[in-house]
Every structure is written in C-alpha cells, then in structure tokens.
Amino acid sequence: xxxxxxxxxxxxxxxxxxxxxxxxxxxxxxxxxxxxxxxxxxxxxxxxxxxxxxxxxxxxxxxxxxxxxxxxxxxxxxxxxxxxxxxxxxxxxxxxxxxxxxxxxxxxx
Amino acid sequence: xxxxxxxxxxxxxxxxxxxxxxxxxxxxxxxxxxxxxxxxxxxxxxxxxxxxxxxxxxxxxxxxxxxxxxxxxxxxxxxxxxxxxxxxxxxxxxxxxxxxxxxxxxxxxxxxxxxxxxxxxxxxxxxxxxxxxxxxxxxxxxxxxxxxxxxxxxxxxxxxxxxxxxxxxxxxxxxxxxxxxxxxxxxxxxxxxxxxxxxxxxxxxxxxxxxxxxxxxxxxxxxxxxxxxxxxxxxxxxxxxxxxxxxxxxxxxxxxxxxxxxxxxxxxxxxxxxxxxxxxxxxxxxxxxxxxxxxxxxxxxxxxxxxxxxxxxxxxxxxxxxxxxxxxxxxxxxxxxxxxxxxxxxxxxxxxxxxxxxxxxxxxxxxxxxxxxxxxxxxxxxxxxxxxxxxxxxxxxxxxxxxxxxxxxxxxxxxxxxxxxxxxxxxxxxxxxxxxxxxxxxxxxxxxxxxxxxx
Numbered sequence: 001x002x003x004x005x006x007x008x009x010x011x012x013x014x015x016x017x018x019x020x021x022x023x024x025x026x027x028x029x030x031x032x033x034x035x036x037x038x039x040x041x042x043x044x045x046x047x048x049x050x051x052x053x054x055x056x057x058x059x060x061x062x063x064x065x066x067x068x069x070x071x072x073x074x075x076x077x078x079x080x081x082x083x084x085x086x087x088x089x090x091x092x093x094x095x096x097x098x099x100x101x102x103x104x105x106x107x108x109x
Numbered sequence: 110x111x112x113x114x115x116x117x118x119x120x121x122x123x124x125x126x127x128x129x130x131x132x133x134x135x136x137x138x139x140x141x142x143x144x145x146x147x148x149x150x151x152x153x154x155x156x157x158x159x160x161x162x163x164x165x166x167x168x169x170x171x172x173x174x175x176x177x178x179x180x181x182x183x184x185x186x187x188x189x190x191x192x193x194x195x196x197x198x199x200x201x202x203x204x205x206x207x208x209x210x211x212x213x214x215x216x217x218x219x220x221x222x223x224x225x226x227x228x229x230x231x232x233x234x235x236x237x238x239x240x241x242x243x244x245x246x247x248x249x250x251x252x253x254x255x256x257x258x259x260x261x262x263x264x265x266x267x268x269x270x271x272x273x274x275x276x277x278x279x280x281x282x283x284x285x286x287x288x289x290x291x292x293x294x295x296x297x298x299x300x301x302x303x304x305x306x307x308x309x310x311x312x313x314x315x316x317x318x319x320x321x322x323x324x325x326x327x328x329x330x331x332x333x334x335x336x337x338x339x340x341x342x343x344x345x346x347x348x349x350x351x352x353x354x355x356x357x358x359x360x361x362x363x364x365x366x367x368x369x370x371x372x373x374x375x376x377x378x379x380x381x382x383x384x385x386x387x388x389x390x391x392x393x394x395x396x397x398x399x400x401x402x403x404x405x406x407x408x409x410x411x412x413x414x415x416x417x418x419x420x421x422x423x424x425x426x427x428x429x430x431x432x433x434x435x436x437x438x439x440x441x442x443x444x445x446x447x448x449x450x451x452x453x454x455x456x457x458x459x460x461x462x463x464x465x466x467x468x469x470x471x472x473x474x475x476x477x478x479x480x481x482x483x484x485x486x487x488x489x490x491x492x493x494x495x496x497x498x499x500x501x502x503x504x505x506x507x508x509x510x511x512x513x514x515x516x517x518x519x520x521x522x523x524x525x526x527x528x529x530x531x532x533x534x535x536x537x538x539x540x541x542x543x544x545x546x547x548x549x550x551x552x553x554x555x556x557x558x559x560x561x562x563x564x
Contacts (some may be wrong), residue, residue, distance in 0.1 A: 023378025
C-alpha cells in the first residue's frame with residue numbers, strides 16, 4: 001500500500017554551506033518504524049533528482065523518532081553565493097514530505 | 110547554589126522580532142536573557158560597517174533595545190548575554206553604558222569578550238604553519254588572504270562564565286557560539302566544570318533549542334502549524350535549567366505559540382550534521398542521547414544528554430569578497446502567465462548575450478510555479494495559473510556586467526510580452542557576494558579576553 005510521508009511525519013530543513021539538512025520526524029513510534037525502514041538515503045536522493053547533485057547521507061535518531069538527511073551539493077554554492085530563491089534550503093523539508101512510500105500492508109499478511 | 114535558573118531567548122537572528130526581548134523580561138520571571146545576532150554573513154557586513162566608521166561593527170539595534178529593557182533588567186536582576194558585539198564588542202559596550210548613563214542607572218557592569226577576531230593576525234597565523242584550509246574544499250587560505258573581509262574564531266561559553274564571575278550584569282561578545290550564550294549561565298550558577306561533558310552537552314543542547322528564537326516554540330512549525338495559537342504574540346522559548354543537567358523548555362504562559370515534543374524536536378533537527386557529534390568549543394554533544402518528555406502546559410523536559418570532550422580546535426569563520434550578484438523580478442498575469450514569463454526570459458537572455466556581458470551564472474525561476482521545489486512541484490495546467498513572477502538572477506566577477514543586467518529588466522515591460530507588472534522597486538543593484546570560508550585553528554593560537562567596563 002502507498003502512504004503519504006506527510007501523513008506520518010513532519011520536519012525542518014536548513015543550510016550547511018552548499019549542503020542542505022533535512023530532518024524528518026515521525027509523529028509516533030509506528031511512523032518511525034516506517035521511515036526507518038522505507039525512507040532510505042537512496043530514495044531521498046532519487047526524490048531530489050535534479051535538485052541534490054551530490055551524495056545523500058542519512059542519520060538515525062530513534063530517541064526523537066527522527067532521521068536526519070544531509071543533501072550535498074544542493075544549494076548552488078551555499079547561502080551567501082547562491083542565486084536560488086530558497087538559497088538556504090528552507091523549503092526542502094516540505095519538498096521531501098511530498099514523497100509517497102510504498103509499504104507492506106500488515107493487514108494483508 | 111540556585112535550585113534552578115530560567116534563561117530566555119530574546120532573538121534568533123539579527124532582524125528578529127524587536128518586541129521579543131522586552132516581552133521576555135516583562136511577561137514573567139527570568140534570570141537571564143540571551144540574544145544571538147550573528148549568522149555567517151553578518152560578521153562581514155559588520156566588518157564593512159566598521160571599515161567605514163571605527164565606532165560601528167556591532168548590532169546597532171542593541172542600544173535602542175537596552176533603553177527599553179535595562180530598567181526592567183536592573184529592577185528584576187536579569188543578566189543579559191549577547192554576541193551582538195560583532196566585530197566591535199567594545200564600542201557596543203560603550204553604547205550600552207551611554208544608555209545606562211542617560212537612564213541614570215548606576216553601578217552597571219558590562220563585560221566585553223574579545224579575542225575571537227583574528228583578521229589582523231592572519232599573516233602571523235599562516236606563518237606559523239597553520240594553513241586554515243577550507244573545511245569544505247580543502248583549499249589553503251593563503252591565495253585568498255588579501256580578499257578576506259573578516260576572520261573570527263567561534264569562542265565557547267567559558268569566557269562568558271569568567272565575565273559572570275567578575276560580576277557582569279551584561280556580557281557582550283564577538284563571535285561566540287550561539288549555544289555558548291545559553292550554556293554559560295548554567296556553568297556559572299551550578300559550578301559545572303570544564304570536564305563535566307554530559308552537563309556541558311545538556312546546556313549546549315538547550316542552547317541549540319534557544320538559538321533560533323521562536324522556531325522552537327511554534328514558529329516555522331511544519332507539523333500542524335494552523336493549530337498554533339496566537340502566533341501574533343508568540344512567546345520565545347525559555348530554558349529552565351537544573352544543576353543535574355535536566356532542562357525544561359517552556360515559554361511565558363501569557364504569550365502565544367506552543368512548546369511540545371513536536372515543536373522542540375523540529376528545532377533539535379535544525380541545521381545539524383552527524384547528530385552523534387555536535388561539535389562546539391566546549392564539548393561534543395550527542396543528540397542521539399537526548400530524552401524528551403512532554404509535561405503538558407507548554408513544558409518539555411529534556412534529560413539524559415551525553416557528551417564527549419571538546420576537540421583541540423576552534424572553528425574559524427572567514428568571509429571574502431567573491432564577485433557580484435543581482436536579481437530582478439517581473440510578474441505576468443493570466444492568460445498564458447507562464448508562457449509569457451518564459452518568453453520574456455528568452456528575450457532577456459538574448460539581449461544579455463548580444464551585449465557580450467560576462468556572467469558566471471544566470472538563473473531563472475518562476476515564482477508561483479516551481480521556484481521552491483523545482484522538478485518536484487506539481488505541474489499546473491497553463492491556463493489555471495493566475496500569475497507567475499519571473500525572477501532572473503546573475504552572478505559575475507565583472508561589476509559592469511551585473512550593473513548592466515539591472516538595466517535590462519524594466520525595458521521588458523514595454524518591449525516584451527503583455528500583461529506584465531510588479532516593477533516598483535527600481536533597478537536591481539549589484540550586491541557584493543560574500544563567500545564563506547570555514548576553517549579550524551588550534552586553540553592555543555586564540556586567547557579570549559574578558560574586560561569589565563563599569564559605569
């Protein structure tokens with residue numbers, strides 16, 4: 001079954017030089033298990049195809065039911081040099097929440 | 110020893126809500142007011158101001174703000190800690206003392222923390238064999254040395270602790286870490302040592318929560334943002350700190366906003382890298398150890414924070430001049446808003462090309478269509494778009510090219526596609542690009558200094 005990431009999580013994003021950080025926080029434990037399993041660095045990299053031109057790193061924070069993604073080479077040179085309207089990547093958390101995740105339907109097992 | 114202290118966040122950046130610090134000291138009890146004014150680019154702006162006038166170079170909102178809050182702070186014994194001294198903390202302190210004198214406040218002790226500014230020492234530092242390599246690219250600094258506008262080491266909490274021990278009512282620093290401003294009063298009040306790494310990390314995490322102002326108390330909240338009450342009168346966060354490193358994040362009851370697990374968690378995730386290693390001059394905090402408990406009524410308890418010893422380096426933030434940029438906008442209306450904006454962009458680019466101008470980059474964005482999420486934006490049917498703003502930006506090391514670009518936007522109104530408006534701001538002016546150079550410096554090459562100035 002397909003679920004919308006924004007139904008199970010929220011988040012915040014910002015800049016770290018030319019990289020953006022996108023923190024995704026699940027609303028509950030069940031949501032965290034889903035993002036931990038399905039929201040991989042590879043999927044995030046593919047989602048940001050054409051936006052993130054570098055690697056995507058992923059870190060787990062189970063204590064906060066959260067994942068932290070670092071999107072390298074994303075902000076056109078970074079906050080002060082970038083010509084982008086969103087030079088600090090402030091809207092990238094919302095952009096990631098556009099994602100839909102294909103997950104196993106527990107009820108069908 | 111006090112049983113607990115309450116530290117209020119007053120500003121999240123230079124340009125934040127001017128009313129916030131005043132409300133923080135008047136809408137309830139606090140012991141400290143901490144205000145972060147410095148972003149990476151701010152130091153270079155302040156340095157330029159100081160180059161023009163040696164008395165400038167600090168956040169000049171501070172004297173006006175002090176005029177309002179000093180009488181309250183004096184009355185309620187609230188100490189103020191800020192890094193708004195920028196590249197001229199001493200001038201800032203003089204300005205604050207002048208305000209105090211005007212208000213007839215006597216016996217005020219203002220501490221100035223300096224030693225972070227290493228711009229005039231770059232030759233000596235480079236000569237000693239420290240190359241100040243760019244942490245992102247690995248390049249050595251020497252070839253860029255003459256272009257450097259500012260160079261500052263990020264100092265930690267301990268110089269502020271020293272200032273408080275010397276009886277300071279107000280502490281004004283240059284480039285001190287945002288987190289150090291909040292950690293310092295905890296070290297001072299509770300007698301934490303420089304090797305109590307778990308405690309220092311707890312205070313550091315509290316500092317991270319407070320450093321962006323209301324972003325921890327309901328502002329910019331991507332969860333259920335519409336349910337945040339009274340954002341017009343939003344309360345900035347307050348850290349209630351206890352000697353054992355337990356921290357309760359809260360806000361004044363009478364003010365708006367919300368402090369709960371979700372709003373605090375969003376701020377914890379903001380602009381962090383590897384969460385297990387949040388590096389500051391004071392300690393290396395482990396964000397994966399943070400435990401949060403929602404106590405209700407806008408109170409979130411934080412405990413269990415672990416940390417490791419600090420590194421042997423200070424982070425250095427340098428800025429240098431790296432060319433010019435300009436950005437211009439025009440708005441096109443229905444029908445065919447996007448098609449018109451795209452045609453205008455094509456015409457503009459042809460004209461720039463025919464003029465043989467030199468640009469490192471030209472970027473076009475369609476605001477209202479896909480400027481924020483690019484290829485992820487939902488494609489809207491052409492005829493459904495009421496209006497779209499064409500935003501074109503250029504970057505170049507040639508000032509004349511950027512200046513000429515600014516003169517090519519307005520003519521599009523009479524020489525391009527129809528139903529266009531929105532050119533009220535005048536010609537876009539070239540802005541100097543200030544690029545950022547992060548580096549590391551061994552701690553023994555930087556000597557923080559604390560000086561007390563008294564009225």
